Amino acid sequence: MSEQTTQYKPSITIADQQAAAGKGAREFMMDVRTTDLEVNMGPQHPATHGVMRILIRADGELVTGAQPHLGYLHRCAEKIGENVEWLQYLPYTDRYDYLSSMNNNLGYSLAVEKLLGIEIPRRASMIRTICVELNRIASHLVAFGTYGLDLGAFTPFLYCFREREWLLMLFEKICGARLTYSYLRIGGVFNDAPPGWLEEVEQFCDVFDEKWVEYRDLLMMNHIFIKRTADIGVITPEQALDFGLTGPMLRGSGIDWDLRRDMPYMLYDEIWKAGVYQIPLGSGAQGVLGDCWDRVYVRVQEMVESIKIVRWCLANIEPGPTIAELPKVLRVPPGEAYVGIENPRGELGHYLVSDGGKVAVRCRVRGPSFCNLPILEDIMPHTFLADSVAIIGSTDVVIGETDR
């Protein structure tokens, strides 16, 4: 072969081992030689939900070390944000976490609106809240369904997608897109809800309330499912705080922190004070506090809380304008702003700096998946290979966002 072929060279060769073991052991070492197996889980693997690659060291079925590798889906979103106009960047936000595009739109819009210092119409806020919460449900349905898929339960996944399909149809009716909406704009929403849309959302809420119980009983309370997820991948509250986890990952460990209540934006303060929703927390009901089951169950419960918020909005929505008056070419006053919102996966923060021009000077995104990922390295060792799949699934990362 040519000299260009690079040969894999292990750090400790067999000859080294033999020399270290001495002459007597040589024959034995030739026959029985055990080392940890290094397995590349991903970037092409059914359980990594995209193109994440996790380098697993395994001793048989036992995982002794794990290291996530990122960057297979990097699209320079932040740099693009510093090169396109304020409004033009909005579609790029869709693409970080493609399962919760409405939330991403909202995070960016709120940050720009904070810089602009504008009031947005109340009806726009209501429609935004409805869309964002429905999108949270759609996102959690995927998280929940694919989690079943990771554990080998195929059917709940398709049930979840049946409901998600309805949601996507609702989104399609309101903005024409099914995945990358770009519907929540700077200053409000793109257009008013079409006639009959709000009633259909109400129908969805009614149906979903029943279906939710079904899903919980089918998967969450399944004995095998509990055996596979309880006591697995435990994140203690201290660990959760140390790693800066947010969202269901944090609440699964029993820490009561939800940006909708604790750093309220839009109407969430009002909704919380009206006593509409609770914040579900992990309780260690089936095992230890902060295990995989807790994290997944927090997501399942959050879906119902979102339904309650949507119902409140439907009851209180009033006619009015849906977008604030803004110039065609947006010039944002100089300054900086940070807005963090509660994405389905945790805190999605946008830090924007403006020098008064048409484009941002700095556009920094704090993605929840990216910040929730490093804990894998700590909780994956000393589990079984099958558990590592359960743990990856319970973190519910979207690779589009870790890489951006």
Added chain:
Amino acid sequence: MNDGNALYRFLQPHAPDFVPDWGVVLTVAIIGVSIVIAIVGLIALAGTWAERKVSAHIQCRYGPMYVGGWHGWAQALADGIKLISKEDMIPVGADRMLFMLSPSILLGSVFAALCAMPLAPAFYFGYIDLGVFMILAFSSLTTIGVVMAGWASNSKWSLYGAMREAAQVVAYEIPLGVSLLAPLLVVGTFNMVEASNAQADYFGMGWLAFKNPFVLGASVIFFIAVLAETKRAPFDLPEAESELVAGFLTEYSGIRWSLFFMEEYAAMFLMSVVTAFFFFGGFESPLSYLAMKSFGDGYVYQVVCFLTLAAKGSFGIFMMMWLRWTLPRLRIDQVMTMGYKYLTPLALFCVLGAGIWEAIKHAVS
């Protein structure tokens, strides 16, 4: 052996004088093997189609609807043509010999096991006194094929799958064999035709599982062990799609891959049939009882018996599919725990109980 073979009995008087006896035996063997191969092919075709339809209807979908017109019946055929015409790929670094051999070993062992299966009370390829023993022995051979496939693929995922299969089968062979002892104690024969005939009383409902409560318990254990043996969910760890990509199948494609599937469905059918024979009446059902009463043991009875067996086998496959599309997968240590700690002692308990029950019944009568 030849005396018991229906084909031989049929052909022997019609054979011309110049054909020696071994010629007739050879003809019988060729015809028999062709029938078995046809059965395996049919089961695989119908099985893959049924799996899709069953899973689809469980999941609120339709499944294949277009190919062939009626509910996509020709989908499996079309898939077969696609698989045959695919490029035959063997990964670089694979052990070519073992890689090519392993599907053949798998399929061969299932063929051999199927040869011991009687198709009707008077139609079988061999009146084998240790029939079920032969089936269990040959179906255990499939493990070797899987381990070979995993080792030869030169892929870490495949190796994981192979090791899991080996561990799992060792753990579940024990409850499989032991729980089968319970009905064998009651019926007193390894011969499948005789076992079936012994269950013809009570209008064809004198099934062993209903005659002795411990046999009913053993049937549940046997069925669970069968799931593990045939690598079906929730024990599909050797394949474990979401964990091991596709386990020992990862590097296989095209026709070789489809051979694995043929083996899987044939093994599922075979084990369902064994379950039927020794727990749930074999050929016997009220229908075959009626056929026997009205037409004697002629062709009508034989056909009804064959259909009864096919229905029971299909129902067994349906149960396996139903479980597969409902339950999550177990973890390897849980599989081992279940096999060694629960199923094996329970199976032994069932054998003991069945024996005592029979002894008491004998003493009372």
